[in-house]
Amino acid sequence: MDTREALGSWIDGPKAAAEKMGADFGYRGERLGLPKEGPGSMAGPGRRIGALFVDGWLVSLVAYGLLGKGTASSANLWTTPLFFGVTALLLATSGTTVGKRLFGLRVVRQDGRRATIPQVLLRTLLLCLLVPPLVWDRDTRGLHDKAVGTVEVRI
Structure with a gap:
């Protein structure tokens, strides 16, 4: 087998190359014990990014x-700290933000229970x-979730 054929094209990506060689990655979230579809399944990147944009x-x-009545720059300075405060508060109390709720998402620990306050703050x-x-990673789970042991799932 040609090395180029074994590795696949850079356009195909590593998953396609591994599938050509017979490797099976399974579905997103399988390694975490999550269902393939429906409530509790791992949320896709499109929903997560959409929810992040709505929240932002x-x-x-x-x-x-x-704060933007006088200058827009003072409002810009406060946007990130305000985002941190609102997101941390909403995730700690309800496990979801306004954007996540609109897209049908929730942040939980890997075992399915509610994320703790330190996990939410660090995340x-x-x-x-x-x-x-x-x-x-290959489950499309961000490093911020991996670092604190959380996962974003469908409601």
């Missing part, structure tokens, strides 16, 4: 409404740093 947009509106801090959510 709502927090920006609040920041501009409260939200890492989310605000932007790098950990951009690095995913």
